[in-house]
Amino acid sequence: MAEAAGKVWHGGDLAQAKALFPEAPEPWIDLSTGINPIPYPVPALPLSLWQRLPGVRDEAALLAAARETYRVPETAGIVAAPGTQILIELLPCLANTGPVVVIGPTYAEHAVAWRKAGMDVRESATPAEAGDAGVVVLVNPNNPDGRVIERAQLTAVARDLAGRGGLLVIDEAFIDFMPEASLIPELPPATLILRSFGKTYGLAGLRLGFAIGEARLTEALRAALGPWAVAGPALHIGAQALSDTDWLAAAAGARASDAARLDALLASRGVIVGGTSLFRLLATPDAPALFAHLGRDGIYVRRFQNNASWLRLGLPGDEPSWQRLAAALASFLPPDAA
Amino acid sequence: MAEAAGKVWHGGDLAQAKALFPEAPEPWIDLSTGINPIPYPVPALPLSLWQRLPGVRDEAALLAAARETYRVPETAGIVAAPGTQILIELLPCLANTGPVVVIGPTYAEHAVAWRKAGMDVRESATPAEAGDAGVVVLVNPNNPDGRVIERAQLTAVARDLAGRGGLLVIDEAFIDFMPEASLIPELPPATLILRSFGKTYGLAGLRLGFAIGEARLTEALRAALGPWAVAGPALHIGAQALSDTDWLAAAAGARASDAARLDALLASRGVIVGGTSLFRLLATPDAPALFAHLGRDGIYVRRFQNNASWLRLGLPGDEPSWQRLAAALASFLPPDAA
Numbered sequence: 001m002a003e004a005a006g007k008v009w010h011g012g013d014l015a016q017a018k019a020l021f022p023e024a025p026e027p028w029i030d031l032s033t034g035i036n037p038i039p040y041p042v043p044a045l046p047l048s049l050w051q052r053l054p055g056v057r058d059e060a061a062l063l064a065a066a067r068e069t070y071r072v073p074e075t076a077g078i079v080a081a082p083g084t085q086i087l088i089e090l091l092p093c094l095a096n097t098g099p100v101v102v103i104g105p106t107y108a109e110h111a112v113a114w115r116k117a118g119m120d121v122r123e124s125a126t127p128a129e130a131g132d133a134g135v136v137v138l139v140n141p142n143n144p145d146g147r148v149i150e151r152a153q154l155t156a157v158a159r160d161l162a163g164r165g166g167l168l169v170i171d172e173a174f175i176d177f178m179p180e181a182s183l184i185p186e187l188p189p190a191t192l193i194l195r196s197f198g199k200t201y202g203l204a205g206l207r208l209g210f211a212i213g214e215a216r217l218t219e220a221l222r223a224a225l226g227p228w229a230v231a232g233p234a235l236h237i238g239a240q241a242l243s244d245t246d247w248l249a250a251a252a253g254a255r256a257s258d259a260a261r262l263d264a265l266l267a268s269r270g271v272i273v274g275g276t277s278l279f280r281l282l283a284t285p286d287a288p289a290l291f292a293h294l295g296r297d298g299i300y301v302r303r304f305q306n307n308a309s310w311l312r313l314g315l316p317g318d319e320p321s322w323q324r325l326a327a328a329l330a331s332f333l334p335p336d337a338a
Numbered sequence: 339m340a341e342a343a344g345k346v347w348h349g350g351d352l353a354q355a356k357a358l359f360p361e362a363p364e365p366w367i368d369l370s371t372g373i374n375p376i377p378y379p380v381p382a383l384p385l386s387l388w389q390r391l392p393g394v395r396d397e398a399a400l401l402a403a404a405r406e407t408y409r410v411p412e413t414a415g416i417v418a419a420p421g422t423q424i425l426i427e428l429l430p431c432l433a434n435t436g437p438v439v440v441i442g443p444t445y446a447e448h449a450v451a452w453r454k455a456g457m458d459v460r461e462s463a464t465p466a467e468a469g470d471a472g473v474v475v476l477v478n479p480n481n482p483d484g485r486v487i488e489r490a491q492l493t494a495v496a497r498d499l500a501g502r503g504g505l506l507v508i509d510e511a512f513i514d515f516m517p518e519a520s521l522i523p524e525l526p527p528a529t530l531i532l533r534s535f536g537k538t539y540g541l542a543g544l545r546l547g548f549a550i551g552e553a554r555l556t557e558a559l560r561a562a563l564g565p566w567a568v569a570g571p572a573l574h575i576g577a578q579a580l581s582d583t584d585w586l587a588a589a590a591g592a593r594a595s596d597a598a599r600l601d602a603l604l605a606s607r608g609v610i611v612g613g614t615s616l617f618r619l620l621a622t623p624d625a626p627a628l629f630a631h632l633g634r635d636g637i638y639v640r641r642f643q644n645n646a647s648w649l650r651l652g653l654p655g656d657e658p659s660w661q662r663l664a665a666a667l668a669s670f671l672p673p674d675a676a
Contacts (some may be wrong), residue, residue, distance in 0.1 A: 010565065012391035013393050039388065042388055047377070049543050050541045050544050051540055051541060051542065052352075052368070052373070053348075053349075053536075054543055054545075055351050056351050082420040082424075083566055083567070085564045086563060086564055088564065089562060116561060204389065204391045205569060206570070207566065207567075225424060226423045226427040226447065227423060227447075228421055228423055228542075228545065229424060232545075
């Protein structure tokens, strides 16, 4: 089960699963990400979207849809990028006073990006422990444990940071199904909020993400990205999907049911730490053995570099996958029981 | 005909054309870019390309195809990005000793990106005038005039720059139809070469570009982009198209014929400065009047911020467009003849 040393682990690459478990039955069931397995239906794409440089009007339509759905205040800025990840890479251009405190454990690439930029980065369990940070970064709801920090607490942190010229970064990648928790509508000063398109809409391959905040922040990111950053098809699909509030509401309900079903399957296998409607985090000392057991059955789940007792599971996308997962979980013999 | 002051002009946005000439007949004929009007046929795309995070294997397949077609030396590095533009934005992270000399006039975004990074940028007409530059940037063949700098001269410039820790950037965005001019196969030290996918393959909306050079340079760009930079569909279409040498050869021949046909149409309207098989540059004191005349006829061509006597024309994509262009050129009355 070797992986490249020094590399940040991620879910979502089945080539890796196949390398780890070459004998596993196909097709693989990929539960290693928090991507909605029932995607927004990809509409027919006019050839011109592929042919032409992405147009200003197409981008404006996408941003208008995002403003509406994310409830972006009129005075705030918004910028679209080819995935949230590249925005994370660019965030260090927005701040030059550290230290950077990442509230974690959380999505590992945040700390990586700030360290790459030469900033001093440390991890705190809560924003209250961030001390004299110049930058506070948190994921809300958090990945992988689903913890939600209340808006009032976030606003206080933002005000505090604004007072000393700092920056609060809130990655709301998994908030679409619980929009009432978003800080966007009351956007505090010195705050930049990231939103991801691909997870909720099940289209992670399309690459689309957003940053929302004071215009000086979003304009700096826009300048760093340069023109035509988002592909034409992504502008088009994103605008259509983000305007489809009926789809979002239906998906929120369906995925919440799925998450409850997953919890029921996992309950006898450990403690469900938390999660969102797109993934659940299981804690058990048997995690390494369960990872291997599921892998040998062709089911790829997410393990963690810094916590060997955690496994994160996304949602199966069809009934046969649910059945295979249920059977695999039922047939697991913990090492000390074997 | 106002445009936002301080903005770099580009072709390719018909919304702008429509704003300039609201009475023009539809459909517009967009000749304002150097994008092949006959695109590589977009293959059917498995839904999984949209759904899943772009996989390591998909990216490896794309890079292998690019290495083969671009004849990248085995020891050189290559990195793919969502468009060449974002690579241009990131280039300043590769060098910190100026001044930056851009061989021009050329594609304006090169100078913009280096200036944004706080570097001292100046323009020279030839590499021989680059003097003590820390970075030399050139487009080969050049946009908009098509000038080609010979490989021997480029190699000498590279060697010179390498000797003082500098960097040579060669943007080969328009070289696909004349691969013998590319410096990639003999990649000199301290040289980074950019290749664009969307122009030759007529799929600019897909966003795909490459940087090729010493691994230390391409790895720095890869780190700056972060994981999953290129969308799944772009990886797939790019790999297929770049492997299709028959298509490339046929397109090269067809576009060369088109370019000759365009030259014949333009010959009586001014001096054809040069160009590539995807665009031609016309010089005439009547350029502003001709731009407006064509615009009123629904034909959008490229004019230039710093040279009012230039117009660049891309290739019409079908016979009705050729006929409309021919008729519009024939009906033009130069101002002093009117």
